[in-house]
Amino acid sequence: MTAYEPPEHPGTEAYDAVVLAGGAARRLGGVDKPGLGVGGRSLLERVLAACADARTTVVVAEPRPVPRPVVWAREEPPGGGPLAALGAGLSATTADHLVLLSADLPFLDAATVRRLLAALGANDADGVLVTDADGRDQPLVAAYRAPALRAALAALTEEHGTLTGLPLRRLTAGLSLSRVPDPVASFDCDTWDDIATARARIREHGHVLDEWISAVKDELGIDLDVDTKVLLDLARDAAHGVARPAAPLTTFLVGYAAARAEGGPEAVAEAARKAADLANRWAEEQKTDATPDA
DSSP states (O other): OOOOOOOOOTTOOOEEEEEEOOOOOGGGTTOOGGGOEETTEEHHHHHHHHTTTOSOEEEESSOOOOSSOOEEEOOSSTTOOHHHHHHHHHTTOOOSEEEEEESOOTTOOHHHHHHHHHHHHTSOOSEEEEEOTTSOEEEEEEEEEHHHHHHHHHHHHHHHSOOTTOOTHHHHTTSOEEEEEOTTTTOOOOSHHHHHHHHHHTTSTTTHHHHHHHHHHHHHTOOOOOOHHHHHHHHHHHHHHTOTTHHHHHHHHHHHHHHHTTOOHHHHHHHHHHHHHHHHHHHHHHHHHTSTTO
């Protein structure tokens, strides 16, 4: 089996991720909150997609099937709270930079994770966390320096004898933190109304296409960013210049050709350009044939 190699993003230092997914979800009646679907993907799957380029991703929860390679950890005793869960997850990481996330963030994306890491690398703070629409800190949507976390957790353990039951503010109060406002990425799902809001938002006209493409890529195990406008323009040209069924068939053939060439986004763009040129030539011939004196 080929070892998993996370995609690289220039300018982003290697990092590990810890995802806390073992809460009781009392306000949701105790359901399996990380497994709830939003846009065809579970909340946990959506968060794992946002940190897909982490060197190691640790999920603190009971193991379950997920589409990406992860390490499973559990605090002892289970249900010991976020600090105990963080301690369990942190022990399985080695990178100096750590992204800490809850498993109920439907709108978190890779761009937000990279922005947090870039902000962490640009200053001397122990961590950079997101603030929500009301300006409140979200310590579970954040990037931290792992040595600072380890030192703080060790001090709390020495003081209290355990991390079980301690609130997160005991940790963050002792760290130097900077902040990045992001009311969308910080949206979490604590109630059924939150779940309904998230499901409705991704079906809005301005979001549904991006959400659908992300979901399909996750479902098919594809980690390839392409210019969707190029493909949509190609589909339009094929539909108008040839026939409506030509649109989906042509875009499929473009993807197949790019895969045969073992190329990335550039191969898709080149195949799309060739197919678009062909569709335009096809349309021009039809226009010429329709002219009476042709």
